[in-house]
Amino acid sequence: MDNRPGIFKWIEKFCASELVEGIMGDLDELYAEDKANLGPKRAKFRLYLRALTFLRPIFYKGFKPIQNPNMMIWIHYFRASWRSIKRYRQNSMINLIGLTLAITCALLMSLLVVDEYSFDKMHRKKENIFRLYKKNVNPVKGSSFFTAETSGLMGPEIVKNFPEATHFVRINPWFDDIVLSYEDRHFQTAEMIFADSSIFDVFDFKLLQGNPKTALKRPSSIVLTQTFAQKLFGEEDPINKTIKGINDLSFTVTGVVEDAPRTSHIQFEALVSWTTTTPGIGPLNYVWMNNWLSQSHYTYLLLSPGSDARQLAQKANSLIAINLAERKDNYFFHLQSLSDIHLKSDEILYTRKMKIGSHQFVLLLAFSGLLILIIASVNYINISLAKATKNIKEVGLRKVIGSSRRQVILRFLSETFMLTLMAVILSLILVYLLLPEFNVLIDKDIPFSSAFKPSIVTCLLGFLALISVVIDLYPAWVISAYSPAMILKGANRSIRVGSLRKILLGIQYTVSITLIICTLLIIRQIDYLKSQTLTIDGEKVMVINLNNEVGEHGTLLGNRLRAHSNITSASLCQAAVGGGTFSVMVIPSGQPQAVSTRIFRVDTHFAKTYGITILEGQYFRPDVRSDSNSVIVNEAFVKYMGWETALDKTIQFQEGGTKYPIMATVEDFHVSSPAKNLVSPGVMYLHEGNQNNLSIRLGQGNVEETLDFIQENWDALAERTPLSYSFVDEWYDRTLKAELRMVDTSVIFTIISILLCGLGLYGLSALMLEQKIKEISIRKVLGASVGALVAMTNRQFVLIILISFVIASAAAFWFNSSWIVRFPYQIDFDLSSYLLAGISSLLLSIGTVSLLAYRASVRNPAITLKDE
């Protein structure tokens, strides 16, 4: 045949060799005929169709016959296992569900852990890159904290003075969203950062266009990420184009950089040259970014290989002694290696706009995953042991035919391996389906493709091998020990495993009840924290940020909005919940010591807008002139001073300054996360400058419609800034994000563990009752009531659960007392959580067992006893 299609090769591979010649000959003959009658094209088509019909099982040459006896015995094991799995369908299902859940959990946890540890590993010089951070000590109070914020001069000075540091990179992620405009296209970015030109030397952020040496050298240079450049420029070449950015300044696009890798703790959409901010050089003239005093930038250092980071940090302290002598007792520098930044920064505060994970949270999740794995494994062991009685005849027969003990064990291990393999496959499917939800839950963006990373695949194979050996070795060991003579005589039909089964069940219950109690306590604690924020009726208050072109029209916007019937109050001032407040020292009248106080610059609508209760005195009135020279304090201030009342007191902002009378006390409310801070002493006064925030209280009416109204009014004033606002309750939830996340995850883990425990208990008691059915029947014949039989079956489980409850309570109490101290507001010891957990697990178990026991007890003894 001239040009034979590839399908012939398939046939040659697929069909039995003794048929191939006949088949291909026939095909060729028919083809030749078709070609003559129909032409080559149609002939070929028909040949294809005809050839395809030969790919059916009957022609298949079959698998190579297996010659190796070892292989044959393994195939036999798997065949026997498959039959056994099918035969004990209920137990197999319970085991499969349990293992699948557990492996799914474990797999998700591994994905998380591997992902968290893979951060910042893409930089070639990662071994030698360090971030400067400092311990900020308050020698008077004796308190201290760590912060990653440094001054803008620290990096340059270190490199200038100490040769082991070869490069510095300063990074300042900008605080607000910035709109970048090219011609009539405007796009907002939350990830604009100021950075030194050396960023491309030190890190491996890849510049796709532009020169890495010079891109960020000159003032007013901007480098955009690929994605952002595409949004802003479309098909146009962005290089050397002029765009409008921060403060309406013009910037030249000098480069396009690859999007920041997902696993980089530094995230950006636009990089602006640091020189833009240098006074005298760049147009921004930000002294605070380039002096010793202001601490708000991140400094990265590249050290020459082999230099001592600890020593360099020591030397950095000497720079403070020289240049910022007044802080030499406050600041103590450290260097953190790049690979530690993402995960080991739990203690370091002020890591603005960086992707920082929580080591604690990762460990907690990994530990919970392990617990689930243990519970599921225990289920498996228990059910295998209980099932052993059924398998014992098989063991006897195998041994008579000549199986060694090892072979019997392998036979049972292969069954477990098969189930585990199925569970692994199901888990992969489940992980694929659940990963998006999981990502939301843990606030990450792990792609499913991570599941095929070598490290994860190793983990999976590890689970597979470990689980199938570990969980079945003991049951297989026990069952294979019996001598065939004894088994086949039928003398000993039930296997004794002593108290192991009870201990295992106890472990399971202990873990599960501990999880339940802890989860209940966590929920109550976080609820309590949330209730702390409700002193402000946050539900209907929104805050619009005016730190942009609309700022100058703030009053106009406020007045227009107040006209709407569903806007009950609007406050235009600097202070808002979620921003606009700051701390200064305040001297209360007649006190020698200044108090660190949070300042609220407000207007006359503030209290009404936020629904703040006035405890004594009167809030600022619009038409009373003297009010603008008075202040209002909060409860925390009064408490801190130990005053009875604040109304007859005054405060000063500096020694010898004006004394401002206090005209009211307001209740405490949070402007930071209630999980981290107590409400600090606060002072409010009327102030007309910096009116950056417009807080709006919405009424009971249609929110959508009101929002449309606000949008309309905004659009009338804003040319290129989109409306950005946040609701106060959502803001509070964000401050509690880590805590709320913990609630969600622990609830899920607890549900899974309860489910697994329930399944395990169901499987176990079903098997035990089946073995005991004769005992139950005889008792029944002798006159026992169904109730008594159910009670008898329950007795041993109840005891185990009670013991588990005691141990679990102790464990939960320990956990709770070590966890809860981290919060400034703590719930009291909560007995009801303990009782609820104990009673609910007891009732659930009794319910399960009773149902099964009842079914066994009502069976007719005549049937169950007939074969003896």
Add this chain to the structure above:
Amino acid sequence: MKGTHIGELEELILLTVATLYDDAYGIAIMREIETRTARKITISTVHAALKRLEDKGFVTSRYDGATKARGGRRKHLFQVSKAGQKALAKSREIRNGLWETIPKIAFKDG
């Protein structure tokens, strides 16, 4: 050995193999059946049935008679075996028996 039951198509093919005697290969069998029964049958179905018949021991096969149209390949030629003959005879017997026991009256209208 697998079951020795013989299906309708198998019987038809077996008979055709016997008819064609020395030239019973795939295409010839297909043609013969097509002309005699006026029913369309694909070449792979013929091959499958032949394979089944051979597995049951009703036919034997050999390779012979290469032609140019076949790309120089030999034909896979089939012959009815002793067991095949018996199976055909048995099947015919059953049918004949049935035919003979049909009461005349049953077909009187037809």
